[in-house]
Structures are given as structure tokens and as C-alpha cells.
Amino acid sequence: MNRMLITGGAGFIGSNFVHHVIDNTEYHVTVLDALTYAGNQSSIESILGDRAVFVHGNICDSKLVDRLIAETDVVVHFAAESHNDNSLNDPRPFVDTNIVGTFTLIEAARRHGTRFHHISTDEVYGDLELDDPGRFTESSPYNPSSPYSSTKAGSDLLVRAWVRSFGLQATLSNCSNNYGPFQHIEKFIPRQITNVLSGIRPKLYGTGNNVRDWIHADDHSAAVLRIVERGAIGETYLIGADGEKSNLEVLQIILDGMGQPSDSFDFVTDRPGHDLRYAIDSTKLRTDLEWQPRYTSFAEGIAATIDWYTEHRTWWENDKQSVEEFYSAQGQ
Ligand code: NAD
Ligand code: TDX
Secondary structure, eight states: OOEEEEETTTSHHHHHHHHHHHHHOOOEEEEEEOOOTTOOGGGTGGGOSSSEEEEEOOTTOHHHHHHHHHTOSEEEEOOOOOOHHHHHHOOHHHIIIIIIIHHHHHHHHHHHTOEEEEEEEGGGGOOBOTTOOOOBOTTSOOOOOSHHHHHHHHHHHHHHHHHHHHOOOEEEEEEOOEESTTOOTTSHHHHHHHHHHHTOOOEEETTSOOEEEOEEHHHHHHHHHHHHHHOOTTOEEEEOOSOEEEHHHHHHHHHHHTTOOTTOOEEEOOOTTOOOBOOBOOHHHHHHSOOOOSOOOHHHHHHHHHHHHHHTHHHHHHHHHHHHHHHHTTTO
16 A cells, blocks of 8 residues: 545645655655645645645545546545634535535545545534543544534544445544644634734633643644554544643643733634533544554643744735634624
8 A cells, every 4th residue: 555645635734644644654645635725735845746746626526536546545534624613604615525525535435445534523522511521432422513513523424334335444533623833824723823923912712711632733643644554444533632721721821932921812702602622532542553642742832833833924924814804803
């Protein structure tokens, strides 16, 4: 197995994964990406060449998808509409890409008998109470809250059904919130870092008490590669690094790391239906596939992420005004 098709490889996690695969394996990589507002080819420009090619196209294009999957040994499927706030504003592209796009890919993978890995999110399980001692496991019931998470849940169920009904050679993973370089500035951590760099006060939704379980994107990449190489067909693996923090705690780490006073932010209108808490139990992945996270200090990971956005202004600067206009129109 040496040819890998990576969908969504110009996005945040996909581009980190492309770098990880080129740096750590001998795969020849084809990236398929539609370059939506969230895609940025410059994130992978430095590694395009002999071992990595870029195809500009849509995962809903069944002819293109069939041709590319016919030429590959394994598909790793990251492409998605990924932002909850956008899904509340306009759900349509989420249904198209997350559901119809995934359907298009698994149909081609079953025609060609191709190994398939589906990337998903812990949000398919809904949310937990702040004081719930439990965490999500592979057997937690599906209970998604938003148009984004419901379309990801739908895509997971399609993949599971294709495994059972058609013998699709697939694995699935559901990961917690990622941070690191190349993340679009609409998302929480890069929005706050680039706010400070732009002289805008950071914005915290609601009370700031909502909890997310943070993992560095490179740890996510290593886990996905491990599942592609050693995961059991038909199985789901939860990926998480024991990184639970409230949004207020995360913002305080960012403000501290950027030399800002701890009260230099605004509370803004909450997200409708805002999930309270996510928490992942990744025992199965750690035990069965012997994976461990490498980024164990969140403060150090955030410091490196602050440095990255500080040093790569041209990567994000052009998007800043339109992102902030979108948010301020909703009181956020
Ligand atoms: P992203 O929005 O940064 O990137 C998505 C990429 O997919 C972009 O490059 C975009 O151009 C591409 N794309 C979108 N629609 C497409 C289409 N129809 N055809 C081809 N390409 C298309 O997203 P991300 O944060 O990198 O998330 C990647 C995957 O990981 C998603 O499946 C997401 O559900 C999952 N995930 C994300 C997180 C997180 O914290 N960001 C956590 C767990 C799981
Ligand atoms: O400005 C903000 N202020 C704020 O308080 C933004 C943009 C967000 N938030 C809050 C909302 C969430 O509680 O921060 C938390 C994180 O928000 P997002 O970055 O939008 O992530 P989330 O909604 O948790 O979803 C992310 O993790 C799971 C990814 O975007 C999804 O693709 C992934 O599936």
C-alpha cells in the first residue's frame, strides 16, 4: 500500500496530516480539495512535488472521485464543512459536502475495493454536563446538536452501513477539538490570537464555562496514521489527549502568552444550542493500537501556535475583516 488520496488536504487538519505523512512515511500522496473559503493551497505548497500532487476538485464530483480512487490504495477523508457557527447560518453546504460528498467517496471505494478511513468528530455524541464524571466512548449513543454535527453523524452512519452491507474496508475515528498551525481564523483559538495581533478584543461566547477537550493537530495526525496502518476494519476509534479546559481557561492562557491583561476580552452573545462539554476516553486507541499523544503541555502548544500566527500574518490577514464582519453581524 503506497498511494494515499487525502480529501480536504488544504484545510486545517488535512494539511497538518499531509505534512505528517510526507515527513514520516513513504506514501505518494494525492490531495483532493475544492479550496472553499476554508482551504488554502499555500499550507501544503512546500511539499508538493515528486511525492505529493494537488487536484482541485469537489468530493461530490463522482466521475473525478471514481478516477482518483481507481488509482489509489487508501483514502483518508478529511474534507468537510467544519464550522458550527456557519452551519447555523446556512446548513445547505454541510448536507452537500458532509453527507453527499461522503456518499460519493464510499460508493467509489466500494466499487474499487479501496481501503477507506473516515475522519469524524466527538460532536456526534452531543454534549456532557460540566459535572458528569463520564466521557465519550466508542459505544456512546449518537445525539448531535447542530447542523454541522448532525451531518457528520449522518456521514459516520453511512460509512458504518457500507461496512456492514457492502463489506467496505473502512475504519472511522472521532476526535476532539484540534489546535495548531494552519487553522482557519474563524475558529476559537486562532480567532483570539489574531484578534490580539489585530488590536481587537478577544470574544468569549456566553459565560465562557463551556468545556472543550483539546488535542494538537499533529497528535491527531499520528493517531490517524496508526489507525490506517493497524486499525481493525469496521472499527471506530476515539482520539483524544486528556485536554479538557473551559473556554475561559484557554483564553487566559492565550492572553498570558501574549502579554495581555487577564480582563482584556468581551463576553458576547452565546451560540444557539451551544454544546456544554466534550470529553474523550481514548483507552481503545491507546490500548489496542499503542498510540500516545506527544504534545503533553497545552501551554507550550499554545505558545508555539501564537508564534506561528505571529510569524505567518500573510497566511491569515486577508480573511480577518470578513470573518469579524460575519461575527459582529450576529453580536459575536
Ligand atoms: P477545515 O474547514 O479547516 O478544512 C476543510 C477542507 O475541506 C478545506 O480545505 C476545504 O476546502 C475542503 N472541502 C470542503 N468542502 C469540500 C468539497 N465539497 N470537496 C472537496 N474539498 C472540500 O476543517 P478541519 O478543521 O481541518 O476538519 C477536517 C476534518 O476533521 C473534518 O471532517 C472535521 O469534521 C474533522 N474534525 C475536525 C476537528 C477540529 O477541531 N477542527 C475535530 C474533530 C474532527
Ligand atoms: O469567538 C469565539 N468565541 C467562543 O467563545 C468562537 C469562534 C468560539 N467560541 C467558543 C465556542 C466553543 O465552545 O469556543 C469553543 C470552540 O469553538 P470552535 O472553535 O468553533 O469549535 P467547536 O464548535 O467546539 O467545534 C470544533 O471542534 C470539533 C471544530 O470546529 C469542529 O470541526 C470539530 O468537529
